[in-house]
Amino acid sequence: MPGDQVQPTPRILLTQAELAAIANAMDRAEGVGEHAERLLAELTLARRILDGCPAGVAVLDRDLRYLYVNDALALLNGVPAADHIGRRLPDLLPDLESSEQLLEQVLRTGVPQIVTVGGQTPADGAGDNRWWLGAYHRLSSSSGEILGVAGVVLEVTDALRGREHLVRAGNRMALLDEANRTTGATLDLRQACQALADLLVPRFADYAAVDVADPEGTPRVPSEHYPLRLRRIALATTPELAEVSSPLGRLDEFVVHRAGSPMAHVLADRRPLVLSHPDDEAMRQFSPSPERKEHLLRMGAHSGIYLPLAVHEELVGAVMVFRAGDSPRLTDTDTELLGDLTDRAATGIAHAVRYTREHETALEMQRAFLNAPTVTGPGVETLGRYLPAGSGAEVGGDWFDTLALPHDRTLLVVGDVMGHGVRAAAAMSEYRSVLRTLAIQGSSPDFILLQAERTALTLELDRVATCLLALLDPRRERVTFSNAGHIPPLLVTPDGTRTLLSLPVAPPLGVGLGSFTATTVPLPPGSVLLLCTDGLVERRDRDIETGLHTLATLPITPTAPLSTLLDTVITHLDPTASEDDVAILLARTKPTPDEPDQLGWLPPGWAKPRPGVKPL
Secondary structure (H helix, E strand, C coil), rough: CCCCCCCCCCCCCCHHHHHHHHHHHHHHHHCHHHHHHHHHHHHHHHHHHHHHHHEEEEEECCCCEEEEEEEHHHHHCCCHHHEEEEEEHHHHHHCCCCCCHHHHHHHHHCCCEEEEEEEEECCCCCCCCCEEEEEEEEEEECCEEEEEEEEEEECHHHHHHHHHHHHHHHHHHHHHHHHHHHHHHHCHHHHHHHHHHHHHCCCCCCCEEEEEECCCCCCCCCCCCCCCCEEEEEEEEEEHHHHCCHHHCCCCCEEEEECCCCHHHHHHHHHCCECCCCCCHHHHHHHHCCHHHHHHHHHCCEEEEEEEEECCEEEEEEEEEEECCCCCCCCHHHHHHHHHHHHHHHHHHHHHHHHHHHHHHHHHHHHHHHCCCCCCCCCCEEEEEEEECCCCCCEEEEEEEEECCCEEEEEEEEEEEEEHHHHHHHHHHHHHHHHHHHHHHCCCCCHHHHHHHHHHHHHCCCCEEEEEEEEECCCEEEEEEEEEEECCCEECCCCCCCCEEECCCHHHHHCCCCCCEEEEECCCCEEEEEECHHHHHCECCCCCCHHHHHHHHHCCCCCCHHHHHHHHHHHHHHHHHHCEEEEEEEEEECCCCCCCCCCCCCCCCCCCCCCCCCCC
């Protein structure tokens, strides 16, 4: 340092000039031995090696003051070699990580040390840290006297920065892969969106919200002329902000961005809106309402970004993140990485959105069809239940139906269209309508299936369906079955006897190989019939025969209410664990009056005429 008084230090090294002077003196002198000349030559060569070494070389005395530095080290330090002599390391390089403790350890123990130090030297003009690798060992005389420490220094800044870039690139790829994997691993929309929110908090932000475009309130290709309505699907926040951030929005609520607003431009133009130094106007743009702007400011939000979620031309939704309090501000690097993360996540979320919408559409179709009025003939009570498949599986084409027929008979129908989704639900409605139309004509169950088979081939229905018909005739105390590829029904007689009926099984409808058989069995009054689809008894981890055995041994009390029996079935067979949807239909017969029906069958809702009144 200028003004510092340099302490004298013993000389243990000769300069090249001094070595040259000694060589000249020896040339003029007589009687100089060959050994002395060789020793001088070796000293001169060693000095040239040290001075010309591209690595920095230094020698320090017992007080850790510089005795020698070569030109390479002087260049690294940005201080002339002569200015090093007699000074300590902290005096010359105050912005360098101090390694004096390490040098003192080498001096005290004699154990060599290799260390990497970083910092800045007067040679650094850019203000960026640099790093050096130093190897130090103790110097001792032949008598064992400790003379000082010698060190060799190499700059490794480029190597470390290259490794840092590789590590950063590897971490980046790992994050992108995690975003792609976690959001694409499920077709559940809420799980996919929450996976993205959890990935962002707390790694990149203190608060994150994932919104999905509402198809009824957002055009497919949004523009500044239309308001945009999004539904909040996922939230994540740090524990410190969990309570105070709640007014910003809750799950499943709608967030509406007015036409022409900055947020509408973000979603229409697919460009993020970044707030690195927010003021009142910027925060107003960031928040869709003045109330939420006030909450953001109250929470100490200082930087944020609103990112679109889009796949090609399809708008999927948006992601909002912000940092608050002591968290560092979002940088350009953060913004770029967040953009890449949301781009990766958008594909998985888009798949979940499309699946969810199709799932809900198919489910609504199923409910609409199954909620259609069903009527039973006298002497029969029924109860049905449709159970959609659990998470990760699509709605299928399972259905049940009951239909009152002439002569106090009732037709029970349970069917299962192959496949899933909207097309399966639509095919189910066609099969259901065909069977209803044919049943009204008064045919037997086997003939109904035969005609349904021909109709399916004529209409070119692209889905086959299993189907079980049961024609109940309480007056005659019998039931007639016909089976098209379906699982057998369970019959429980009034005395509690349970029988899984073994019926002839024909191929499913739509295959074109139908040859259907009718089977009639006794049906005492008070008997219970259970018809279901295979989703009730079949599992990936359970053989269907095991499920059928469980079905056949259900503790069914014939006199119990049908709702109680249905609960028993669901409890013991647990259809919620099924990967397929389930349809269950229960029916019980009861005694009917002995007098014949003089009018035969009338459509449901028609009243029998009073005596002396002719029917229309």
